[in-house]
Amino acid sequence: MGEDDIFDLTRKQFFWGIAVFMVVIAALIFSFILLPSYERSLVEVPPKLRAELISLRFVNTPECFTYQDPVSGRVFAEVIDLQKFTQKNLDKCYRTEPAKGFEDYNFALELEGYTPTLDGQKKLLMTNNFFNKVDFTLYKPVLVRNGERLEPTRLVIQVQTKI
Amino acid sequence: MDKRGITTLMMILEIIIVLVAAYSIFSIASRFVNSETTNKIIIADDLKMMIDTLVGTPGEAVVQYPANVSKYTFVLSSGSVSVFIKSEGEQKKIVRYFSLPDGYQAFGTLEGKNNLCLEKEKKKIVLRECKAVVSAATEVGK
Numbered sequence: 664m665g666e667d668d669i670f671d672l673t674r675k676q677f678f679w680g681i682a683v684f685m686v687v688i689a690a691l692i693f694s695f696i697l698l699p700s701y702e703r704s705l706v707e708v709p710p711k712l713r714a715e716l717i718s719l720r721f722v723n724t725p726e727c728f729t730y731q732d733p734v735s736g737r738v739f740a741e742v743i744d745l746q747k748f749t750q751k752n753l754d755k756c757y758r759t760e761p762a763k764g765f766e767d768y769n770f771a772l773e774l775e776g777y778t779p780t781l782d783g784q785k786k787l788l789m790t791n792n793f794f795n796k797v798d799f800t801l802y803k804p805v806l807v808r809n810g811e812r813l814e815p816t817r818l819v820i821q822v823q824t825k826i
Numbered sequence: 827m828d829k830r831g832i833t834t835l836m837m838i839l840e841i842i843i844v845l846v847a848a849y850s851i852f853s854i855a856s857r858f859v860n861s862e863t864t865n866k867i868i869i870a871d872d873l874k875m876m877i878d879t880l881v882g883t884p885g886e887a888v889v890q891y892p893a894n895v896s897k898y899t900f901v902l903s904s905g906s907v908s909v910f911i912k913s914e915g916e917q918k919k920i921v922r923y924f925s926l927p928d929g930y931q932a933f934g935t936l937e938g939k940n941n942l943c944l945e946k947e948k949k950k951i952v953l954r955e956c957k958a959v960v961s962a963a964t965e966v967g968k
Contacts, residue, residue, distance in 0.1 A: 675836050679839070679840070679843065682843070683843060686843070686847045689851075690847070690850055690851055690854070693851060693854065694854045698854070698855075702863070702864055702867075705864055705868075706864060706867045706868050706871065708871055708875070712875075713875065713878075716875050716878040716879050716882065717878045717882075718882075719878065719879060719881070719882020719883070720878075720881050720882040720927065721882075722882075723882045723883060723884050724881060724882060724884070724927060725884070726927040726928065726929060726930070726949075727927060729884070738884035738885065740884050755927060755928040756927045756928075757925050757927070758925050759925060760923070767923070767925075
């Protein structure tokens with residue numbers, strides 16, 4: 664074996680050392696980064712759709728704010744009972760886990776024209792883990808039952824998807 | 827050992843390394859393709875959204891899941907829905923959490939049935955196998 668042959672062998676070993684390292688790195692990236700992100704993209708649900716579905720209860724469920732006729736028991740969808748539009752009722756209607764609920768959807772609600780102002784700031788109804796990080800806002804046209812009157816307005820729903 | 831012997835040995839080594847790398851990448855990919863995890867996540871997310879929709883629906887309603895779910899087992903409780911395959915381990919169970927208004931209850935289990943229904947009855951949401959619906963026309967035909 665000549666001097667050139669020894670160098671050739673060493674060069675190859677060096678090359679394969681680097682190549683094996685690169686292949687291992689590529690396999691790790693493939694299995695721990697590319698595949699999980701592809702999997703996430705397959706199962707992803709648009710956040711606005713999730714928020715829309717959760718917030719249906721704010722306008723359609725009598726246990727939340729929706730007006731229900733006390734005699735017939737009929738529920739008037741998309742009619743907000745002003746008497747029910749309170750923080751206490753929101754807490755009964757939608758509540759996330761106290762410790763980790765900030766990872767879930769949280770909401771702040773404003774009934775346009777009916778939300779009181781305190782020190783120049785609107786006093787919104789907030790779910791228990793809403794921390795003013797607004798990702799997007801939903802608007803729902805509703806009727807407000809104020810005494811015997813029905814008045815059209817909008818329910819503004821600020822959505823915090825995750826912190 | 828002469829130069830030809832070393833070159834042949836290195837070539838065999840190269841081929842083995844390439845084969846091992848290719849096999850490991852393909853096995854990861856095929857395990858991923860055959861995995862039921864994606865399906866379980868999709869079904870669990872769908873059920874969570876169906877429950878949110880039922881809560882936001884005045885009156886009573888029934889929704890049928892539009893796919894064959896006979897491979898899976900479902901457990902619905904008042905705070906979560908779980909989807910899993912009975913033969914798989916606990917760590918492969920997919921759980922989705924939701925919040926129900928006060929006074930609402932959700933419950934039900936289903937295993938090895940083709941179809942799944944979620945039914946809202948007053949303040950109860952029940953997960954069960956779909957009942958056969960007999961239409962009025964069929965009744966008249968009898």
